[in-house]
Amino acid sequence: MKIIITGACAVSSRSVVRSLRKSATFKNSEFVGWDIANNLHGLYEGLFDRIYKVPAVDSPEYYEVVKSIIEQEKPDAIIPVPEVEVMYWSKKPFDIPCLTPQYEFCNLAISKKKLFALLEGTNLTPRSIEISKELVLDEKFKSPYGYPVWIRDSSAGTASGKGSFMANNTEEVQAWIKINTGVKNFQLSEYLPGGNYGCFCLFKNGVLKKVAIAERIEYIMSKVSVSGITGNTSKGRLLNDKKINEIALKTIEKVSEATNTTMNGLVVVDLKSDKDNNPKVTEINIRHVAFSSSFAEAGFNLSEFHLLCTLDRENELSDEIEMIYPDNNFILRDVDGLPIYVSDHKDLEVGEFFSKK
CATH class of the missing domain: 3.40.50.20 (Rossmann fold)
Known part of the structure; x- marks a missing residue:
């Protein structure tokens, strides 16, 4: 092979x-x-x-x-x-x-502007608008969502928190626009202070084969990024959440319907929760992300499942659509180390020690 x-x-x-x-x-x-x-x-x-x-x-x-x-x-x-x-x-x-979503699905999903326009009025996404440099620098500009507010690069396929910033007032929004001269398209959204999730969904011929959720808690070298987001998680966990699953799958269904496509391949729906813990879709990644190997470490190998479906060997998939994870698990990553899956983390008290033996 x-x-x-x-x-x-x-x-x-x-x-x-x-x-x-x-x-x-x-x-x-x-x-x-x-x-x-x-x-x-x-x-x-x-x-x-x-x-x-x-x-x-x-x-x-x-x-x-x-x-x-x-x-x-x-x-x-x-x-x-x-x-x-x-x-x-x-x-x-x-x-x-080769198993991917169809081109029409990808072309819509990869564009934050098109995705948010499609989902407008559904309550699946945070309230947001596209903004230009000219609009923001106008002396009459003010955020329609109050403050704090989230501003980010809305170009198709942007990742790793590119162009992202939590602004606390109009002056900070305007300064961010001026600093980021290389960004052509910005999106202004209501700020979501809650959890940060990625919902992995694998399909074959329109049928959901596997689903898995990871939560991003902390980021590698987060202090070097103004937004605190660098795209690479240093601490996270694998979890089960029915609401997140439902929102992610409903979003995929709406994109499939809008593009008249049958869903295939693996996508990762990113979500962040508002102040009332309601998850909102922030983007769709039409690919694997770094968390894929962490699921494999936990015994749920999404890359293997994806390849089996690619080869028309989905009859070899394990029976469960979703794995149930222990409550105290952690995924830990560092700059110079491979990801570590901890199934049952416990905080140490002063004087206690940890040993692999």
Whole structure:
């Protein structure tokens, strides 16, 4: 078995291959990656059997380069991970097993502007508006949602908290617009102070196969980001929450209906709770995210499930749609360490010690 995983040097792609190497079904497979190879750590980490350097997906040379790799490697399946490549592969450019949402679904879901417009009036998303530099810098501008308010880059596919900031007054909103000269599109939303979640949903031919929820509690190097969000969780947990599941699945259903598509592949619906603990959808990731390997550590291998569905082997999936997690579990990550899954964390008292023995 030979599997190609795209964006091989990125955190999320490495999370997928790390998960598959833990899979009893796929651990002996050959894992080939390609990437623009700017992240040298991912290149030299050694998770892949080999990694090819390729042009960016929007380059005119991309098609011919990957075609040559495919002809040489003859892979059994491909898992695209960066969202730009999920978009590309959703058009089925090559006759290789590859399970993604359809292009029309991706094109709507990846755009915060289009997604929020679709869900307006449903109470599934926070109240928000698109804002321009000219509008915000006008002396008459004021937030329609009061303060604090959340401002972020609303460009399609933005991640890792890019352009995000909690503003406490009009002057801070205006300053943030001026500082972020490289951001063309901003979204202003009501501030959501509650929990931060990702709901992973795997579909095949419109049927939900697996669902899993992770909560992001703290972020790696959060102090270097004004928003406190860096995109990589340092402390999180896996949990079960019926309300979050229902909201995520209802959102996916509405996007599928609006685009007249049948849902396939894995998406991660991000949500954040308001002051009354009501989860609101903030975006849809049309790909795996770094938490994927943490589920594998806990015994729920979403990457394995995704690959089985890609290969039309969903009859080999385990019976449960969702795993039940212990209450005191934690996912812990640090800059220089692999993610750690702790099934039953207990705070130490002064003088107590922890030992792996």
